[in-house]
Amino acid sequence: MEFDLSQSIALLVRTPAALNTLLSGLPDAWTTHNEGEGTWTVTEVIAHLIECEHTNWMPRAKSILQSTEPQPFASFDREGYKQDNQVRSLPQRLDEFARIRATSLDELRALNLQPTDFNRRGVHSVFGPVTLSQLLSTWTVHDMTHLHQISRILAHQYREAVGPWSQYLGVLHCNGHSA
């Protein structure tokens, strides 16, 4: 489907609550292990989602709207969440994600965007010109790519326990498709 602001918000508003329902109170055995060296735990994924709200989605949307000529985005470090040295529990991080997402969506709605705004552009350091609608679509799909990752991390913890059924469980054969 084509980009639609209300459809995007409908999904963006649900992600924090869905993650909270799935993960809050889940035993540490599921949430504090990763998929092997260089991979993330569920807790680290939530930290990354929080970092993206702080530095990525609405900051870039505002950057696009603040200038008549497309401007380069500030760079984004996908490991940037590691610079936050405060130790927080997973429930605390889930609450923080819910709060900051709600703030982001309040800001988005307050922009009162019109159809012509969605074609306004910024400049990505790798891709070059990108539109506001592509940025907002990416925000939405980014939630899904990390839900996809979280389901995979959880499944991974039972990789051996399922025995021969492994071959029928696609999630156990996913490598994340990282570029």
Next chain:
Amino acid sequence: MEFDLSQSIALLVRTPAALNTLLSGLPDAWTTHNEGEGTWTVTEVIAHLIECEHTNWMPRAKSILQSTEPQPFASFDREGYKQDNQVRSLPQRLDEFARIRATSLDELRALNLQPTDFNRRGVHSVFGPVTLSQLLSTWTVHDMTHLHQISRILAHQYREAVGPWSQYLGVLHCNGHSA
């Protein structure tokens, strides 16, 4: 990690509520489209999860426990949900999944399984002997494989809308890893 009944139940009990939080009330544009010919919509995935509760998990667990010698499982049709011709909305299906999952877990707890039970075996038509712990682990990972699929189906609807960001969004490059 090794199979653990309480850890498994902790995840199994959360899946219906997490899916309800993510999907209930989401616009049809997200939930009534699939990923192309021969693939499922989100609504069909929930129907499949319901069918599995009816014919797969607890029936197979009981089959293992009812006999001293490993017995073949009744066959399972992963497209079996299509035989249910009643038209139900996605919220109705989500409610039905929550109800039947709660019943399944009540039955599982009532079995009061002991450590030696987990090594008891049934016979899978393809794999041969499988243990109760492998069956219960597979039930848990099966939830995750379909959460993985649902995140992918939702993301797919914005496959074009994200523009060049597609290359950074792993979920858009997942083919489901079906055997």
